[in-house]
Amino acid sequence: MGTAHLQIDLTALAENWRALDGRTAERCETAAVVKADGYGLGAEAVTKTLWEAGARRFFIAVAEEGAAIRQTLGPDAEICVFSGHMAGDTDTIQSLNLTPMLNSIEQLTRHFEALPDHPFGVQLDTGMNRLGLEPAEWTAARRLVMGQSPAMIMSHLACADDPSDPMNARQLRTFTEMVDGVDVPVSLSATGGILLGPEYHFDFTRPGIGLYGGFPFTDGRPVVRLSVPVIQTRDVAPGEIVGYGGSWLADEPTRVATLSAGYADGLIRAMGNDAVLFHEGTPCPLVGRVSMDLLTVDIGHLDTVPDSLDILGTEQSVDDLAEAAGTIGYEVLTSLGVRYRRTYS
Numbered sequence: 001m002g003t004a005h006l007q008i009d010l011t012a013l014a015e016n017w018r019a020l021d022g023r024t025a026e027r028c029e030t031a032a033v034v035k036a037d038g039y040g041l042g043a044e045a046v047t048k049t050l051w052e053a054g055a056r057r058f059f060i061a062v063a064e065e066g067a068a069i070r071q072t073l074g075p076d077a078e079i080c081v082f083s084g085h086m087a088g089d090t091d092t093i094q095s096l097n098l099t100p101m102l103n104s105i106e107q108l109t110r111h112f113e114a115l116p117d118h119p120f121g122v123q124l125d126t127g128m129n130r131l132g133l134e135p136a137e138w139t140a141a142r143r144l145v146m147g148q149s150p151a152m153i154m155s156h157l158a159c160a161d162d163p164s165d166p167m168n169a170r171q172l173r174t175f176t177e178m179v180d181g182v183d184v185p186v187s188l189s190a191t192g193g194i195l196l197g198p199e200y201h202f203d204f205t206r207p208g209i210g211l212y213g214g215f216p217f218t219d220g221r222p223v224v225r226l227s228v229p230v231i232q233t234r235d236v237a238p239g240e241i242v243g244y245g246g247s248w249l250a251d252e253p254t255r256v257a258t259l260s261a262g263y264a265d266g267l268i269r270a271m272g273n274d275a276v277l278f279h280e281g282t283p284c285p286l287v288g289r290v291s292m293d294l295l296t297v298d299i300g301h302l303d304t305v306p307d308s309l310d311i312l313g314t315e316q317s318v319d320d321l322a323e324a325a326g327t328i329g330y331e332v333l334t335s336l337g338v339r340y341r342r343t344y345s
Ligand SMILES: *Cc1c(COP(=O)(O)O)cnc(C)c1O
Pocket: 033, 082, 155, 156, 189, 190, 191, 192, 206, 207, 208, 209, 210
């Protein structure tokens, strides 16, 4: 087996969904965000598992992502598109029966002209300045939009992974004002917002990262284990370098294992010389730079040569690894490579 093994724990995924669902009141629905191929874990397996756990409303980033999910879940799932109704999306939205979150006056116009009786939602900008109608636009468009019976109205928090950030309360206030008197389901919170407390929950929530075992849902279960096979080992003498650029120099005799995965598999180059891998709980430092297809790891302190070492799993979460690479768990997950042998359990 020359390729690394990515094990995806669908039981843990379902448990994480149920755990986040349990953080909100009974009447508050918990949707699921499955954009970017289910955060890199495989949209089909992920959506099927979440459907069986009880999710009925799914969010994707762009309309094209809807095909695999509609095919997996059939006609009853509600599949919603954050990027809304973009130019050229009309046929996809119609044929896959997607619900676009309309983000601008331009998108509202496009949607009502092209698909006047087709379900839609509205995204409001409460301060993130990324997607959605701004307060003044909403004031102008609200009567007309509400006359078309939107399926939902939503907004997104910019700083919810930090409960102490004053932006959270500011966006909550703006959202509360903007949806005052609206009689359709409204939603403000992703994973971070769920953890901020009940006033952030509204009618439904939209967790993503927490389902997949990532921060800020620190009570969640890890969903991925990634084991990278050893190709060969060699003894390295003091003064010898390892890898491109000679960025690591042995200062004592040791043994270095060369492993079969690299930055082309999403083990991003910035983790070189910083990350660790694990053999049955024992940390083994990554030494030298990450190559496209290879990692070099110091195993001099082990008394065996393992067949493989784990870089993600119970010993090291996606967030731990992200920290070594100067990034976030979201990027580690969505970078997971296409070459891995993937098994689902
Ligand atoms: C990605 C996304 C989510 C999910 O966010 P997480 O932090 O992964 O829970 C929810 N809503 C919107 C608008 C998003 O873009």
